[in-house]
Amino acid sequence: MKEAHRVLTPQGIAGFSIPGPRSNLTLIPSEVFKKYGLPTSEIYFTKYLGCAFDHEDFKGKLEDAGFQRIKIWTQPMYYNFQNGVEFFDYVSRGDVISSKIIKDLSGELYEKVKTDIISAYDTYSESRLDPDLLEVTIAVA
Numbered sequence: 001m002k003e004a005h006r007v008l009t010p011q012g013i014a015g016f017s018i019p020g021p022r023s024n025l026t027l028i029p030s031e032v033f034k035k036y037g038l039p040t041s042e043i044y045f046t047k048y049l050g051c052a053f054d055h056e057d058f059k060g061k062l063e064d065a066g067f068q069r070i071k072i073w074t075q076p077m078y079y080n081f082q083n084g085v086e087f088f089d090y091v092s093r094g095d096v097i098s099s100k101i102i103k104d105l106s107g108e109l110y111e112k113v114k115t116d117i118i119s120a121y122d123t124y125s126e127s128r129l130d131p132d133l134l135e136v137t138i139a140v141a
Contacts, residue, residue: 004016004065005067035116084122087117088121102114
């Protein structure tokens with residue numbers, strides 16, 4: 001964020017996004033990661049990217065980087081996964097935080113996590129109206 005602020009022209013605008021608090025792309029895998037003692041998406045995001053999913057923390061990081069006139073909002077977006085297998089394929093190979101955790105797994109642990117994420121998605125989609133929700137928190141500064 002500091003580098004983005006540094007290279008912006010005066011009065012320039014930067015946009016950033018983090019997973020929103022109801023993003024199933026992070027909630028479902030994180031539930032499984034906890035079961036196996038793996039770092040959750042939230043922990044990974046905070047540790048490696050320096051920001052939590054919390055709006056106030058996000059705003060504070062932007063202010064620390066020198067940004068002013070910060071506007072933050074949450075935007076729902078929807079994916080259309082047909083089943084848990086499609087969901088797992090996306091979260092394990094897509095450009096999402098969960099893929100960075102899953103790629104480091106191997107053997108039996110990988111298979112257990114895969115099976116549990118697929119099962120959790122299928123169970124979740126039966127009990128929720130919006131299983132494909134990706135909620136993104138967006139900041140413009």
